[in-house]
Amino acid sequence: MYFLLNILGVLVVMGIVYLCSPNKRRVNWKAILTLLVFELLITWFMLSTKIGAWVINLIASFFTWLIECANEGISFVFPSIMANEQVDFFFSALMPIIFIITFFDVLSYFGILTWIIDKVGWLISKISGLPKLESFFSIQMMFLGNTEALAVIRTQLGAIKDQRLLTFGIMSMSSISGSIIGAYLSMVPATYVFVAIPLNCLNALLIANMLNPVEVSKQEDVVYVPAKEERKDFFSTISNSMLVGAKMVFVIMAMVIGYVALTAALNGIFGFFIDGLTIQKIFSIIFSPFAFLLGLSGNDAMYVAQLMGIKLATNEFVALLDLKDQISSLPPHTVAVAVTYLTSFANFSTVGMIYGTFNSILSDEKSNIIGRNVWKLLVSGMAVSLLSAMVVGLFVW
Template structure:
């Protein structure tokens, strides 16, 4: 029964996004079906084969090594803190971001990351038949994050029509940055984080093609490549990366502190009027039907629904910290779908980040395309997370 609910959920999510599409005749169903089949094969490979499991373990070991390297720098600055048996979230999950951002920027500086993104994006474009720039961007934001990926293609964004600009805004809701993965791994199982990353990438492309179908001519189907003259020298690059990483840490820390405090305050206000009422319970009711369609029982569905609401209204870090504290009490299927759902940047604050990036890059007038379609960004972000979780859920019981 739960397996059938999980399958039904995939069709429900696709159906809802289809109903929201403004131009259903332009949807390329062959591309949609091709991407879905590819995702099923990728999920099966990662979670149900020995080679897939080995691959995920090796990738997880690589990120564990990155975090341990980062901890060496943190220990130099805070030796007494890192010597404790238990280390606070700020030191264990956030500060490693400074080094990981720098590491990925070094790979980009020498063209390694750029080469990977370009080749994988080309493969996705060939398989799906969707535009090159969108396919390229879906891979790029998986490694770099939404604002960084938008910055890389800023020269091409300037010449795009508004409807296509909206596509990139919609896709940006489902990004995840390689620099954040280490923080995720300190809280939740690695296999579902790494399963979610490629699925989010493909689902962002898939659902954007339904929610905002756009015809792209061969003349317009190109990818902008920054000239070598724009590249800074090596030491300026890594120094700037470290500063960017620290700014990212401060932003995430501020959001976690602020949103946890705000949620607690809202719960206090709600409890004043109705005893026991919390924001988590409200979101639990709203998202409960979707949690059931993940193939969950009533109790687990209520809990996962509350995590969905926490992620949307605050961010995935707050929800993951909650999940971390309860993960031993949940069955494998519940853990798999919950972790997969939480592994992305889909929330209200991300909408603001995307709008701010468009505004600074394209100007206030052209950035209005995001302001007028906030609901599409939110629908896409939640739908991508749900679809990825449902696909993973098919293989974990």
């Protein structure tokens, strides 16, 4: 029965997203079905084979090394802070952005990243039937996270149309940053974290195609490469990259502080009228039907629904800390779907982070496309997290 509910959940989520699509006739169903089959194969490979787990861990180790390199620079400037056992979010997750952007801009300068975009984008595009840049971006987010990935392709973003630009904003709701994988692994099982990362990125591609279908001509389906005369010298390039990264860090910080504080203010207002009422509790009630569609029983469904509300209203860290205390008493299926759902940045704060990133790397006019379509970003983020959790749930009982 619960397995059938899990399957029904996949159909319900996709049906709701389809109803929200303003251009239903343009939805590429062949690409969607292909991606779903591909996701099922990936999930089976990672959950059922030792080779799959080894490959994911090997790739994750490389990005852990990148973070360690970034921490060397941070420690040089803030040695006392980095020496602490617990380091603040600003230093552990945001500050490494400066080095990560610079590192990948160096790869772009020498043509390495452009080559990867072309080859990997071609492969995923062939599998899904969707455009190259979007296909690569979905894979790129698997390792870099949303804001870092957006910064790396900022030149390409500045050269595409607004409607297509919105696709990247929608997709950006469904990733995590490589800099915080270690924090996740200290709270929940590594297996489901590593499974969730690629599933979220592929589902971001799938949901974006349904929610904002855009036809891209063969002439537009290319990776933008600046002409040689547009390129600055090497040291000017990396210096500019560092400044772009620093600006992004402070913009994101401001957005996160503002949205978390706004949530606290709303809880205070609700509590004034009804004792104990919070926005988290409201969302947990709203999400309870979806929790049942994850194939969960009564008590587990309400608990996971509460985690969904906590994640959306605040962030996944608060929810993961709660789950960490309860995880030993939960059945495997509940743990699998809960961890998978929580492994992403899909919440109100992320909308601010994405808008702030667009505003820092593009013009105000282009970044306004995000402000006008906030609801699409929220629908995408929740739908991707649910779909990923439902796919994983099919394999763990």
